[in-house]
Amino acid sequence: MAAAARFFIRGANSRLSISGFGTGAQSCFGAALLRLSPGCSSRTKTQRRHASHFTYQPDPVPTQYGPTQKMNLFQSVTSALDNTLASDPTAVIFGEDVAFGGVFRCTVGLRDKYGKDRVFNTPLCEQGIVGFGIGVAVAGATAIAEIQFADYIYPAFDQIVNEAAKYRYRSGNLFDCGNLTIRAPWGCVGHGSLYHSQSPEAFFAHCPGIKVVIPRGPVQAKGLLLSCISDKNPCIFFEPKILYRAAVEQVPVEPYTIPLSQAEVLQEGSDVTLVAWGTQIHVMREVANMAQEKLGVSCEVIDLQTILPWDTETVCKSVVKTGRLLISHEAPITGGFAAEISSTVQEECFLNLEAPISRVCGYDTPFPHIFEPFYIPDKWKCLEAIKRMINY
Amino acid sequence: CGTMLTNISNVLRACAQRNGAAAVISARTYADFTAQATFEVKKCDTHKLDEAPATEVVMTREEGLQYYRTMQTMRRMELKADQLYKQKIIRGFCHLYDGQEACAVGIEASINLSDHLITAYRAHGYTYTRGGTVKEIMAELTGRRGGIAKGKGGSMHMYCKNFYGGNGIVGAQVPLGAGVALACKHQGRNELCVCLYGDGAANQGQIFETYNMAALWKLPVIFVCENNRYGMGTSVERAAASTDYYKRGEFIPGLRVDGMDVLCVREATRFAAEHCRSGKGPILMELQTYRYHGHSMSDPGVSYRTREEIQEVRSKSDPISMLKDRMLSNNMASVEELKEIDVEVRKEIEDAAQFATTDPEPPLEELCNHIFYNNPPLDVRGTHPWSKLKSVS
Numbered sequence: 001m002a003a004a005a006r007f008f009i010r011g012a013n014s015r016l017s018i019s020g021f022g023t024g025a026q027s028c029f030g031a032a033l034l035r036l037s038p039g040c041s042s043r044t045k046t047q048r049r050h051a052s053h054f055t056y057q058p059d060p061v062p063t064q065y066g067p068t069q070k071m072n073l074f075q076s077v078t079s080a081l082d083n084t085l086a087s088d089p090t091a092v093i094f095g096e097d098v099a100f101g102g103v104f105r106c107t108v109g110l111r112d113k114y115g116k117d118r119v120f121n122t123p124l125c126e127q128g129i130v131g132f133g134i135g136v137a138v139a140g141a142t143a144i145a146e147i148q149f150a151d152y153i154y155p156a157f158d159q160i161v162n163e164a165a166k167y168r169y170r171s172g173n174l175f176d177c178g179n180l181t182i183r184a185p186w187g188c189v190g191h192g193s194l195y196h197s198q199s200p201e202a203f204f205a206h207c208p209g210i211k212v213v214i215p216r217g218p219v220q221a222k223g224l225l226l227s228c229i230s231d232k233n234p235c236i237f238f239e240p241k242i243l244y245r246a247a248v249e250q251v252p253v254e255p256y257t258i259p260l261s262q263a264e265v266l267q268e269g270s271d272v273t274l275v276a277w278g279t280q281i282h283v284m285r286e287v288a289n290m291a292q293e294k295l296g297v298s299c300e301v302i303d304l305q306t307i308l309p310w311d312t313e314t315v316c317k318s319v320v321k322t323g324r325l326l327i328s329h330e331a332p333i334t335g336g337f338a339a340e341i342s343s344t345v346q347e348e349c350f351l352n353l354e355a356p357i358s359r360v361c362g363y364d365t366p367f368p369h370i371f372e373p374f375y376i377p378d379k380w381k382c383l384e385a386i387k388r389m390i391n392y
Numbered sequence: 393c394g395t396m397l398t399n400i401s402n403v404l405r406a407c408a409q410r411n412g413a414a415a416v417i418s419a420r421t422y423a424d425f426t427a428q429a430t431f432e433v434k435k436c437d438t439h440k441l442d443e444a445p446a447t448e449v450v451m452t453r454e455e456g457l458q459y460y461r462t463m464q465t466m467r468r469m470e471l472k473a474d475q476l477y478k479q480k481i482i483r484g485f486c487h488l489y490d491g492q493e494a495c496a497v498g499i500e501a502s503i504n505l506s507d508h509l510i511t512a513y514r515a516h517g518y519t520y521t522r523g524g525t526v527k528e529i530m531a532e533l534t535g536r537r538g539g540i541a542k543g544k545g546g547s548m549h550m551y552c553k554n555f556y557g558g559n560g561i562v563g564a565q566v567p568l569g570a571g572v573a574l575a576c577k578h579q580g581r582n583e584l585c586v587c588l589y590g591d592g593a594a595n596q597g598q599i600f601e602t603y604n605m606a607a608l609w610k611l612p613v614i615f616v617c618e619n620n621r622y623g624m625g626t627s628v629e630r631a632a633a634s635t636d637y638y639k640r641g642e643f644i645p646g647l648r649v650d651g652m653d654v655l656c657v658r659e660a661t662r663f664a665a666e667h668c669r670s671g672k673g674p675i676l677m678e679l680q681t682y683r684y685h686g687h688s689m690s691d692p693g694v695s696y697r698t699r700e701e702i703q704e705v706r707s708k709s710d711p712i713s714m715l716k717d718r719m720l721s722n723n724m725a726s727v728e729e730l731k732e733i734d735v736e737v738r739k740e741i742e743d744a745a746q747f748a749t750t751d752p753e754p755p756l757e758e759l760c761n762h763i764f765y766n767n768p769p770l771d772v773r774g775t776h777p778w779s780k781l782k783s784v785s
Contacts, residue, residue: 097625100695123595123631124562124623152561155597191484193546195560333773363760363781364772369484369546370535371759 052190052242053378054282058249059219065252074244076218076251077106077183080225081144083255085114088142091229093119095129095146095183103148104185104244130156130182134164134234137180142229147184150238151198156182164234165209178232183225186214186238187279188330188376193369199278199331199362204236205308205340211235211260212307216281218249223258224305231260240279263311265318269300272386273318275327275341277304280377284328287382294383297390307337315341316348323354324389328377333361355392358385428452429722433656439639439646439676445663449655453724456715459501459654460725461733463493463712466517468741469526470685473516473533473547477689481749482533486547489517491684494711495618496521498657499586502665508576510556510569511588513548514618514683518588522555526740530748538747543754544762563589563596566615570602573613573674584612584668586661592623594637603641603674610673614664615641617678618651624687625696638678651679652709682709757781 061068071079084091093107099121101108111119122129126147133145147153153160160182168176188197204212211233215221221239228235266281267288276284281303288299300318304310319325325345327338338359345357360377368375430450438444470490476482489496496517499509511518519529524540532539533547540550541558550558556572559565569587576583589599594617606613617637621628628635638646645667649660657679664675682705686693693702719725760772760781772781 100625103624121626121630123626124592125595125597127597128595154561155563193484194549196485365760365763368544368759369549370543370753371756374756374759 052246053373053376054279055286056217056243056246056248057282057285058247059217061250062219062252062256065256066254068250068252070248071218071251072245072249073215073218073221073239073247074104074106076222076249077225077239078108078110079251079253080222080229080255081107081110082113083226084142084144084229085110085118087255088229090141090179091118091144092136092141093144093146094122094133096122096124096148098146102146104239104241106146106183106239106244126152126155127159130159131163133180133182134159134167134177137177137234138167138175140179142179143181144229145180145182147182149196149198149241150184150186150200151195153182153184153200157203160204160210160234160236161207165207167209168233169209176232177234180234181225181228181237182235183237183239185241185244187240187242188367188372189242190372192241192367193372194366197330197367197372199238199329201238201277201307201329202331202335202337205337207308209234210308212238213260213305214238214240214278214307215305216240216278216303217243217247218251220258220303220305222251223256224260226255227257227260230257235260238278242279258305261306261309261311263305263314264303265300265314266303267299267301269298269322271297271322272299272324272326272389273302273315273322274299274382275302275304275315275325275338276329277307278329280328280330283377283379283382287379287386290379290383291386295387295390297386299386304341310341312344312348316345319345319349320352323352324358325353326358326360326382326385326389328360328382330362330376332364333359334364336361355389358389360385424723425453425725426723429718429724431655431718431722433653433659434650436650436656436660437638437648439636439641440643441645441647443663445647445649445656445659449659451655451718451724453719455501456719456724457729457733459497460712460715460719460730461737462497462521463654463715464734464737465526465740466490466493466496466520467712468737469520469529469744470516472741472745473530474685474689476530476534476745476748482547483535484546485513486533486689487514487516487687488685488689489514489683491705491710492618492620492651492681493517494654494657495616495651495679495681497711498651498654499616499661501654501658502661503584503586505554506581507583507665508554508556508569508572508585509588510559510565510572510585512559512562512565512590512593514590515548515550515558518555519550519552519558522552524550524552524555526744527747530744531751534748534751535753536748536751537754537758538751542758544758562593563598565589566593566596566599566602567605569615570606570611570613570674573606573611574609577610577612582669584614584665586614586616588616588618590623591617591619591621591628591635591637592626592631594619594640595632600640603644603676606674607641607644610671612668612671613674614661614668615644615674615676617676618681619678620681620683622683622687622696625691627696636678638676641674641676644674644676646676646678648678648680651681652705652711652714654711654715 098107099111133143136143164177187199213224215224228237274284288301291297291299327341342357360382435447436445467490470488477486500521528540535543548560569585573585638648650656667675
């Protein structure tokens, strides 16, 4: 009850102090992050009210893949697709409005470079796009289908779950649509409201036969996307749309792959394990710093990267070490993927747990229009959850 | 003098059903205006129909003024929304309807408020013609508690009595509309459902499923394809194998209508409504129209079409200008009168915008309300298991 009251007060105050969020974060993390994150530039008072709930934290420059170039998320996706079209003569990219470059500019320049029979628009029909993509894949060509927003993927749900995922199984390995990759922009964006902000990974996690992958930044995105394309299973690649412009890193120009089903430990720690994916990773990194400063708690941050099949070993190994687990995602809490992780971890690591596993997720409501700042699992809610776990 | 008397008597007769006292006053003040006139409208192309809507239509002065006022209000409202969006007072998505006013007004003119209507996301115009007030619409755009959906829906999700929205996923509203029509038929209320979608959505599978069901069960539904030539940024030639959208229903009779002429739309809708109400089953109308703005506020609207094209449509086929010219050239209204209407409309919009900017946002409790129907109130799980919010319905 008290916690609920505290939550309401915090909720009420957060409106007033959201302008303080930006300045607070900036003063904590110094000028370096201020320079890197375009979200923290000087703003007027009205605009600061809509500051994003995270500060983008770029990866260090990868040195093992050759020369790098500064790219943001959509440019790294374009680079991956460019590499694919160049090396694989059967690759085709299709979807709504991809020809002129796509509504998020992920396919800019590809049609001019590779021709209109390799990069083409489809009419407005998600079910048709995915069904068509499955056919292309089964016949042997590499199909990269784009669904314009993850919120629109549901007409294609039957095709993905019933046709794509089960093809190899029901044909006894005679046919498969491993050449299919579906890309879709994913996650909250600040003003998307009900139909431009959804995170549907949990629906697809329930379907054996497909792989679901979510990157946290440009370097990961290019590597993971190339892995998905070369993977011999149908893959769904969700791209956090809020990071398309906000996430800028030095990305290798040559193709490279990052293995699927391998979670990455971003930061080692001894007291709490924090698991997240996509945009939420950047929130968690901030939370880890805050926990260290304010509570003296050392956090281990893990980016799950592949949702299905997920890396149980890395997460369980970490929980065995720390004894506490916090999982966070934007999707609603009931039936969200955190529930699966929580359940598996308590099975494997029951005796190692010092406190109940905590999930900080979206509410069980449709993604709201005006209430978005209250809905999203921001760093304060996560910090509160860590406090409870430490004091359990 | 003789014609003057005939005109006065015409006005009195026309106004007989309305306020008698007003008719006498209006006869005295506006006696020099024509009470009604006959206009010629473009012939509609037909598909599987033996008859077509009339090409000579009658419009009275009152009707003309009402259409003018409604269209002008819609136009001003959309332009105000454009302004507020650029000032970041409206956020999120905003799909503007200016240029297409004749469609909404023409359709509403031939159906009753007891009939039903459903459309996709370009819904501000229909919300207004179906009974929403400008204040409610603008407050919904800015997400305030005075909004028509309590501020929880935003631009794409506006509803009012017998208007089912306001739907984000294109094509998904069409089977819904057929369902509404089935309910009407079942309950024997002689109502019909107007079910709108765009040229982009016309390629969705669900629509063809709906055509089949509607024709099979002879549902009283008027399918309306608002063809504004571009599905977001894709022109119709590049999206559809057949751009004769009125023929796409195949076994459903179809009409192709000039959607920039409010009288043509009105006449076609009257024809279609009669077809439905007489139990002949569904009918499909393609309204050829145009939108001046881009797909939404984040689309400049000029990367896939030329400014000259927009200018040409604005100067030659603008629905409000066309109506104004018709009324002025037939002496049905004076320039001053129309200007007065403009001034009133402007004031109404200003007041609504003021309200929309100053009304408070919905309270936090609203976040969890109306998820389910629940009595007693349900606990909604929040971000942690110990933070629960109540949901009421």
